Amino acid sequence: MKRAFPILAVLTALLLVYAFYQALWVAPTDALQGDVYRIIYYHVPSAWTAFLLFFINFIASVQYLANARPSTARAARWIVIAIGIIGFVAPFIPQVKQQLPTGMYPSSVATTFLIITGLYFVIGKYFVDQDLDVLAVTMAEVGVVFCSIVLVTGPIWARPVWGIWWAPGDIRLTSTLVLWLIYVSYLVLRRFSDSAQTQKLAAVLAVFGALDVPLVYFSIWFFRTQHPQPVIGGGGSMDPRMLHVLLISWMAFLCFAFLVCWSRYRLEKLRREVEEAEALESLLEPAGLAGPSSAVKTPLSRGSK
Amino acid sequence: MTNPLTAPRGAPIIAVSNLVKQFGRFTALRGVNAEFDAGKFYVILGDNGAGKTTLLRALAGLTDPSRGEISILGKKPHEASRDLGYMAHPSLLYDEMSGMENLLYFDKLYDIAGNSRCEQAIQAVGLDAELSRPVGKYSQGMRQRMSLARAILHDPKILFLDEPFSNVDLHSAREMVGLLKGMRDAGKTILVVTHQAALLEGTADEFVWMQAGQIVDRTNHLARGHLAPGDAPAGES
């Protein structure tokens, strides 16, 4: 697998350059905003990627907490299956269908729920308890990086087009800000608490953060209907060619995010291995320890990457 | 205070199998294996950092082991909490409340209504139940004894005492040893972590020596055969 990293890195670089080219030259100029609207090709994909990473962090945290006991693990699995089924069926019910915002088709909602359920079980299979926590840390950290980009490019885009740096009424940007704050406090909690139970506390905070997101969305949504304000990026449908470039750009950023996450994951695993080795070394420190414990070879004796 | 013990005297009541506890990089316990019998009085010795307190806290269910198993009366420490009494160097009492008020509150945690038991516990440790002075104003010896009263309030089968005699005057310490001896004779299992092991020379059934996170020796007398000359047994406080 180590050989694949450089190949993937080159491919991703090519994809990023292609997306860059598409974004700046191929995509049509926007009638209203002129060329500055092209910030969308970096702003929106970063946001989608950040939300995806935070969502995986939430799933990993829920699994980490649920796996503490077999009974809760089974219960969690059944709940996810139930959510999956309800989410898959609900959008096709007429009353629910007209609730859906204009751009969303019932089929797309159904498939997203399917993907969510699938994601839960895929993560459950490939990541066992310690790895779940490593996955959670990785997703949170890289997610905060992408989220920071959204919060930087947002105002840079709003300034020339709407003459304002920040629109509190804009649901998406304000929700992203709150999400960013929640996950920064998540990282601060991890750094400040060094007790062996840090992982559990962080997982609990991740669950709290996730519960918070819909509430943030609704509190701002109503706030916006009372004081209509410009929405950064403008709502409504997009020119298909623009949408095409946006998706290319998102694919490129997703690959990039995958590579960054993967290296951060490996770094975290290595950090824990080193910490474990140092702990084991403190095990063998007192010379002449006649204790019954077998002489333990530090796991790092084999050559590292 | 005496009650027929379900586990016959001498049968193992506590079993610890390769218990490991790591606090981040520091390894407090490195594979402890031990069994403790019912109705016996154990003293756990060792210098600082040997893992005595961590072992006791793990047995009382206050610390989750990193690896390994603990079974008390056949159950996990959390499940056996009704039969466990825990006392530590800090008093585990509210300074602003009097001894009786403290016990009345902790009495409710064990769901045994009735302050008669509180009075009994206070008298058992040789204190006056009517004393209305807040615990904060007690002498160290009195505070430790009130803490012992709190630990035995619900008549537990097993007592975990962490440094019960530290900076307690000699007289009070000796009296507490007498109390513990009485409880052991009444059938309770007692584990004491202390640096003043000499106080318990005639009383304790077994001395458990710990070093660098492991049990290295178990003797029934304080004098250890192969004690390194430099390691004088912990002298009297």
Next chain:
Amino acid sequence: MRSFWSIALATLTKDIRLEWRSKDALNAMLFFSLLVVVIFVFSFDPLAEESRHIVGGLVWVAFLFAAVVALNQTWARELRNQVLDAYRVSPAPANALFLAKAIGNFILVSLLEALMAPLFVIFYNLRVLGPAWQLIPVALLGTWALVVNGTFFAAMSLRTRSRELMLPLLLFPVSIPAVISMVAATTSILTGDDPAHFYIVLLLTYDVVFTTACLALFETVLQAE
């Protein structure tokens, strides 16, 4: 189930008795709240005509500060002599302790608010244009939203290095939707131009969601060691 509530009640009465006995902590917090109000009054001109639009925000931010100071003291007494260990060794359920502490904090923070609110009315000579009675549910639900999460995060920050600093860092981001709702509801009631029903319902949802989450996860946090 009966013992759950008797333990919770016993813990609550114990806390209230202790708070009543050594009133110094309470007086200090009351004085702090007074200071917060006075500083707000000096920094935001009370005579300005549109002060009615910003007072909602001022009131709740002042309450937030007072609440954080009170919440930081939640576990102070338990920490002094490691009394939490005695509770954790006992078979008493963790949630009984949590509810007792949360209700105790609720009473304490409401007390602080009861002192601060009239001061705001006096300094900003407020006249409520909208349905004034709706301020009561907003205040109750809003205070509980801060207190339930605050007690939980105070217990969580016990395990961290700088405890007083960690609590606001954990509490504020998660409380943003509650703060938005409280401030918007209060402002719309004060100015009376639009109904506050939506925000009151949102606050209720927030309280239900986070009270359940706290009760479900407090055991994990208390036993974390």
Next chain:
Amino acid sequence: MNSIKFLYAAYIATWLIHGLYIGSLVRRYGRLRQQMKDLGRGK
């Protein structure tokens, strides 16, 4: 049309943030290698 400056600013900012983060990853990795070397020598 100074708005183009904002476009470039946004793109540069994006890669600046990514660069800083990757830089921190590399630094952390270097520190880890150093720790592993110390471990090997049984410092």
